[in-house]
Amino acid sequence: MLWYKAWLETRSRFLLSLIGMVVLCSVFVLHGDRTVIYDVAADYYNYVFFFCHQILAMMWVLAVTLSMMGGLLRERATGSSAFTLALPVNRTRLMMVRICTGLIQAVALAIVPWMAMFSVGSIFGKTHSISQAAFYLVLLLGGGALFFGIAVLVSSLISGEYTAPVVSFGAVIVTAVALSTVRLRPYSPWGFMTGSEYLNRQTGLLTWPIPWLQTAIYILLAGLLLAISFQLIKRQEF
């Protein structure tokens, strides 16, 4: 039933985000050719998909951050934490269910809009390769894992309804800006998840192979942030 609670708690945010992302991504695929300015001879629609993925990555970070705002600390602020903590469940399980629900939603928020983009593109003759779409998804979810971890950590530290997302977005922006210099750009999770580090500007395609090592590093870092969040919640006085 904790899954049921986690779903009821996040479903409005999740469904609104999902619908918004699907609609916007589909619109961008259909009309992106009017806005994308390309300076090289490339397969035009590959570039459109790259452009759409940038928009998707931004919306994904926004949606995942908002979806992970909640949990015991927020419940303490709203007063319902006493009820939750009186249930015969330990805090680790409460946290685990919330994070797993968030992960499933985060994956859905990446896959479903990409499927929509792919389908809309195919229907209207703007085809794209499945392997390239999979590449984009690995980058989005690998780099995005770090931002997911940041959102969980912030929600385990700050209870404010508005403060927590503001701090979380602040952390995302600081990370993106601090690692945007030429020397540090290869380490930027933002550059990683948007695929800009792997784009071949001649073809508009991502350059193989998939950077599994970097993906694993971002996931490990996210795991570390989640482990810290678990400890914080376990020690928190409610």
Added chain:
Amino acid sequence: MTNGRVIETERLGKSYGRIEAVKELNLSIRPHCITAFLGLNGAGKSTTIKMLLGMIRPSSGDGTVLGQRISNPIEGVRLRTQIAYVSENKRLYDYMTVDQMIRFTRAFYSDWRPDEEQKLLRQFRLPLDRKVKSLSKGMRTKLGLLMAFARRPELLILDEPSEGLDPVGIEELLEILIARCSDGTTVFFSSHQIAEVERIADQICILHAGRLVLDSSLDDLRQSYRRINLVFPSIPAEHHFRIAGVQDVRTRGHQMSVLASSNAEGVVARAQDFHADSIDVAPVELRDIFLEKVKED
């Protein structure tokens, strides 16, 4: 249970930084009775209750509830399957409906009684399809009580359960508490409503500034506490009346009022020694005892 006690704490303490919310608390609660836990706001009642439920860790001391150690998180989870609890603020999940809230809660407890749930739903007239956030405070309290009373727990812990209820709701609550106690459930509740406490409690515990200042049965309190009102032709010094058993002495003009937890006859004898014009010995209400116990020195 240890020594046949449902709740047993030994030098239980909780500090938040430099603030000691609960100090060396020794509680011993008998089974199958209604114990009222009284105290001013901020006395440490809710903190104590949260420690008893294993929701917060004690800073010092330890205790057992239904034989489970409250400082052990694993035993705490087991303990919470045997206890029904209604929190002080009665806040539930705003995003759920009444029906969803009930379905969610009953999944955690094997002692849930669907027949009792239906009976209470009718009695409390709770709208199943209404979102919790749109319920009034009284309705939220009733929903919290329903989720506690629809079970058959060994122990009911209620933190100010009548808060937000109208007089009819309070009456229903008191009747349910008495019925549950006669069914063998131990009830431990905190309250500010002394009149309610006097009607149903068997045992009284008063907490003041984190310390237990009174732990007695209501019958014993009624039998032993006396207010002795005296009128003297010439008022004697108060210290003559501060004898064993005397809790408080107040003088006003030629009148003296003595509150004694025992030894009322000693006070009467002393008054006769000082040639009192009038001696009136009266039983004391719980309210007077409470006010006496929580008065600031």
